[in-house]
Amino acid sequence: MTLIDGKAVSAQIKEEIAAEVAEILKNGGKRPHLAAILVGHDGGSETYVASKIKACEICGFKSTLIRFEADVTEEKLLDAVRQLNADADVDGFIVQLPLPKHISEQKVIETIDYRKDVDGFHPINVGRMAIGLPCYISATPNGILELLKRYNIETSGKKCVVLGRSNIVGKPMAQLMMQKRVPGDATVTVCHSHSKNIKEECLSADIIIAALGQPNFVTADMVKEGAVIIDVGTTRVPDPTKKSGFHLNGDVKFDEVAPKCSFITPVPGGVGPMTIASLLNNTLLAGKKEIYK
């Protein structure tokens, strides 16, 4: 069994990006610039945005953080988005989700210029991904593809079961795994809350991508010997032994499943660290204008 070390891969990708940025600057090119809009003071969002900014520093990117209080009006937020769209120095930007309930996330996402949408949530990027055209692929699916690639995990012709059909993980993951390319070319099954026979589907899977947000959902009796397990779950489970008061729990019952696997991602330290690497990579692509002119 090989433990997939997302933390190490993520660090390596950041090093590669930093080296490329250094090369760009040496040749007189422009420093990639990522901006982030943060609304309110949600603890999780604060942590994520801080990590993104820190990662920008590591990679030699310029970063800008724009903050609003939680009572900002939708119109004011949309104005900030439009300003970033128009700012030629900003290569890509994100609006950290979730947003307060009085603001339409979808409206905000669709106001972002798709050419700067490094989160890959704009319908144009989602659509281009489905069609198989160059685009910004959102962070988690992109990170999983990268792990599969760097661990040389065979996907062509394999049965891949995706658990969960969220717009940010399950659905895009399914679409990516069925594309005509590598990683891809898999026979893909998507299971969700309405599915019967989830156990049978999982038992026939060569690759399981678990993104349900249900701690310990995947148990040993659901997994075929030699399967590859990608665990996207990161549920915060109260834990008095931790300083933070919680620990992150994956969708997979790791201790009993791991011995049966050929490859498995731990939680934490598997898929999680890859998301920021994906965002940085999209920003680098944006800076180089590789996807869109």
Add this chain to the structure above:
Amino acid sequence: MTLIDGKAVSAQIKEEIAAEVAEILKNGGKRPHLAAILVGHDGGSETYVASKIKACEICGFKSTLIRFEADVTEEKLLDAVRQLNADADVDGFIVQLPLPKHISEQKVIETIDYRKDVDGFHPINVGRMAIGLPCYISATPNGILELLKRYNIETSGKKCVVLGRSNIVGKPMAQLMMQKRVPGDATVTVCHSHSKNIKEECLSADIIIAALGQPNFVTADMVKEGAVIIDVGTTRVPDPTKKSGFHLNGDVKFDEVAPKCSFITPVPGGVGPMTIASLLNNTLLAGKKEIYK
């Protein structure tokens, strides 16, 4: 076994649309207007476009046909698209595919204003469909959903195997069948040229949607008793007994598969006739500005 009569359903939908158009006109509303661009003189394309125009007449739509010779430049074609985008009287329009090789179909599709893209091929419509937002759904998947709906075929929690991963049928069909709605909520598996175990996947399917373009691919030994079969295949097979010199052959070996099914679509007369009904329905939605303002 119930034979799904796409021809009858399509005729019924056209009647419903015609009645709604009459109502709109009675209330002083605008007659829906579909425009079509046809390049060259391909026999199939000529036939399709002619049927679409005839269907417009039946439904009380205004229709406009714009023709170009096969040697039209890409720029000239794009100009025509831009003119239709700007023409306030045109509610929706299509560019009949395929186009001559010197013209980029993708560029043409992306030049169409997504608000008038009643074929549903623009990345914005594809992306919105994947996310589950209101949009123009392309003709064939939309037609299949409509058949499932009108025949009250249960899809929630059912296993649906989609054979084929084309951008115009397989992929969107898979996305639609897994959405949180009815028809939808199915456990979806997509099989294609790289898949192993296609037979096993099909044997466990409650619903099979065959869109491979391989005549007679689905045989009786691949189908579970009581399954629902939707046959999207329309391969032209040479046939000297026919006036046209060919007959249309589905992806399903109908004679041996039909007796095992609860529902099955014939070829021709199943999914085929539904595509034009879907296009008309999208045009009606465009005329009413129901999806986009």
